[in-house]
Amino acid sequence: MKTASAPWLAFALLLLGTTLGLAGTDLVLPAVPGLPDVLGGSAAMAQLVLAAFVAGTCVGLILFGELGARTDQRALLISSLIAYALVSLACALAPSLPALVGLRFLQGLSGSAAAVFAPGMIRAMFSEAGAVRALGLMGSVESLVPALAPVAGVWLLAAFGWTSSFYVIAALSLAVALLVRGLGSSLPVPPPTRGEGSYFRLLINRAYLRYALSQAFTLGGLLIFVFGAPAMMTKALGLSLNAFILMQVTGIAFFVVASNIAGRLADMVGPERMILLGSGISALGLIGLTVYGLNGAADARVITALFVPVNLGLGLRGPPGFFRAILASDGDDARGAALVILFILATTAIGTAIAAPFVTAGLAPLAGIAAGGSCLSVILLLTLPGLKAQ
Incomplete structure (x- = not known):
């Protein structure tokens, strides 16, 4: 129902x-x-x-x-x-x-x-x-918190x-x-878990892992960069915190727009294409930041512009990606949602710890570590099986 x-x-x-x-x-x-x-x-x-x-x-x-x-x-x-x-x-x-x-x-x-x-x-x-539209709206509001x-x-x-x-x-x-x-x-009563659901069954469900881990790596890549950006910008690039604020506000604005149109676009091109497209756009944004950092440049406006596709891609893939993860849990919705969020927290925590020694070394190391996580999302989408057409 x-x-x-x-x-x-x-x-x-x-x-x-x-x-x-x-x-x-x-x-x-x-x-x-x-x-x-x-x-x-x-x-x-x-x-x-x-x-x-x-x-x-x-x-x-x-x-x-x-x-x-x-x-x-x-x-x-x-x-x-x-x-x-x-x-x-x-x-x-x-x-x-x-x-x-x-x-x-x-x-x-x-x-x-x-x-x-x-x-x-x-x-x-x-x-x-x-x-998908509701999850996009929820993501928009949560991004403002x-x-x-x-x-x-x-x-x-x-x-x-x-x-x-x-x-x-x-x-x-x-x-x-x-x-x-x-x-x-x-509030509805969600359908009961079919069969003998468990976290172990989800962890060996390749279709579920495709959506859950790719969601975690795309969002984790963005958060790794955001968590390290204030120290990177002020200590390594000599910019002010206003540069970070400009980057964040601009990125959030594009994320909100993208996440609220993701449902309509997914209806047009299909959710699988939308998830892959959004993941690729987000990864390309972080790769662009890495390349820009390797050139030794540090213009806050360019960093902000390159950060836009990172947020845009997440907004496009986030709502359909999360929803497909829940579908792939095969009725085990509560455990499925819990694992997705846990994967996101773990990816962000591990990536932030790896990036911590390098945040004062410039833009390229931080962006490169974040891009590595985001690229893993694309690799998973290309290699793991998706949900069969319903």
């Missing part, structure tokens, strides 16, 4: 839930440097406030992916949002930095359910074309102190939980 009463209202609730999960990092980010002055501890321990949240998210993805395949996802979503609200409140009341680090792990764990359940619920609510949430975090920190971001997350999470509870009939 592909329809539900008020599907776009249900989609809005899922979007709010996933956005709040992302805000757990970005809204809190501005307060992190000042935490040792308030709670004691070191600057290194303060960074664990971020790392613990990511670690908890990874565990939560696997946990909710498993639970979602076994029980009512709507009840799990409500419970997770309430838990996220309560743990966020506890974070605001943390007596010390070590206590906050531990609570942040639980916060990341409890806040990851919406990201796991949303793709399967969206698949159940809409037709394939509608689901890293850009806008830190700005809101700075304002909250200046106006109300470091605890305010946690209070805001707690209040909004509880509100969304109540809305989901009150309007739960708008």
